[in-house]
Amino acid sequence: MNFKLEDRFSKIAIVFAFTVLAIGGMFGLLQLLTRTPYSPIQLSPDQYYLSLTAHGVLLAIVWTAFFIMGLAVFVISRELNINLNKYLLQGSLILSIVGVIMTTAAILSGTSNVLYTFYPPMNASALFYLGLTILILGTWIFAATIFLAFIRWKKATKSAIPIATFGVLTTLIIWLEATPGVAIEVIKDLIPMSLFNTPVDVLEARTYFWYFGHPLVYFWLLPAITLWYFFIPRLLNTKLYSERLPKVAFILFILFSTPVGIHHQFVDPGIANQYKFLQSVLTYLVTIPSFLTAFTLLATMEKSYRERGGKSLFGWIKELPWRDSVFAGIAFSMILFAFGGIGGIINASYTLNALVHNTTWIVGHFHLTVATAVTLTFMVSSYVLIPAIFNKAIIFKKLTVLQPYLWFIGMTIFSTAFHIAGLYGMPRRTADILYGGLAPSIWIELAQIAAIGGVILWVSGVIFIFNSGTSILKGAHVAMDAGSLFEKVNEKETILDRISVWVILAIIIIILAYVFPFLQIYSRGLSPAPPLPP
């Protein structure tokens, strides 16, 4: 079978993702240094908020979505050994890229410094919202392309879904569960606001946004977890400890990823305590699949050591291939994700949340999840995907080992400092933490420590972009049969493979979790506020 078309899609999507990562990372460094007192680089406030908007939109949405699309096409086509619809695939890619270019142009023009959460009534240029809408439309067509091919495969084979495909489908299901929230917000409220100055109710808009905003993190995370399940057994020459438990984990993500967004609104007046409490508990449930993932992967690591005759209780940790860049990157991702998860439980706790809401604790938290568990996993996976998809060898092999170690060190410093500073109340999203000299000196010290971590992260990012960029352009040709990465399994399907059952159940849970908060918001009567420029 010929995968030329699919591979071309993946190549374009991944190169686009790398480009966006390079730009977004640069903005990250600039703004981190700006908010560090006495650092040599100081952007003006409007440059800072432009940078923060670009960093958030480009990295949280564009970098992740494009890498995920490229990866999804690769996995689905090779693991299921099927071709995808050419026109849908091309259409989705063109729409997505056009949308990103529109939104990026709006940001860089300086008219749309609204950050990646774009809370109304702060008003960006219409181009910003239209671009986002077109991007989402593109991703929906993309999801349809994948599902059409999957349904065709399913009808033909009637076999159990292989694990990487299961992960990709889960990712897309979560995206489809989540994006209607932001689509409603943008189409109903924000585009009319930017075009016709229509007032917007902020509580309603925020609730739609966070309906989307939290499941978004599982959209990022699921492909990373899929890559963990994929690479760990292959790197250790063994099988997963269990093939069933990962599927259970994916299904739990389908069920509980979406009805949790209100944990971002615990200190929003206007949503009753009992609904906040309910979503706090639902968020706890979504930690179960992460626990299961940790168990399966650690058990797989220990199993491979025992299979080789290892006897010592913890000896398997030392025996792991720490000099392999893919393994090291994934292991660091898992370690930091564990701390991200523990912090996440604190964020999602009904009462504790007030201590950390909108402080740098939150920034420290999601740089462990999206910026490490996800981004570092995608980076090190690229060291396999570049030979597999681009047929190019990585040029600087030693740099691939250095890069995840630097990322781990940099992120540990950055994130720890930001977590602690958050407990001292240091706010996120501020260009200047001095507050006219009122700021406690501990804020300044921790900000400076975080900046050191940020510089190390940036160096790691530059190494990654340089190495993968030169390898794609100038790497030696390798003839790698990418299909050989996947094994052919032909098991009978079980209830776990009946995805539609789980989606219906998920929709019921989402309705139960959200119908009452929305009833409360609408029955109180809305209070729209007129738009204002940033």
Added chain:
Amino acid sequence: MTDKFEISFIAVVIAILSFFVYALLQGTTIGYQPPSACSVYPAVNTFKSGVVEIQPGVYEVRIVAARYYFDPSTIILKNPKKVIFEILSKDVLHGFEIVGTNVNVMVLPYYQATFTWDVPSELKGNFMIICNEYCGNGHPNMYAELIIER
């Protein structure tokens, strides 16, 4: 699930989460509650700010949040036990955080938020009040001061 390690691990996870939910439930009956009460307030310019001691130790503090200030910008409380805050934003979304306490609330435009703060009896001195949600270029300049005298 037939694997005994899997089953015992799942049991441990369920035990941990049950403990967390139990702790949450305890949290709903004692002490801090999230600030959830609000009312629509479309006539934002009629809102009057100010500090009133309605009973000994019980204060009603009405605050306007706007680009880029809090009104009043200095709040002085003598021996406060309980503070009832009523906050409104006149323009965009703001945050209201008293640094070093658990007072942290989103201030939505055209809504009035009402919440009560049980002031710890040992708390005294000067506290920063900051806006902790991005509200425009002047956001870093949006802060005020709370002074608690004992």
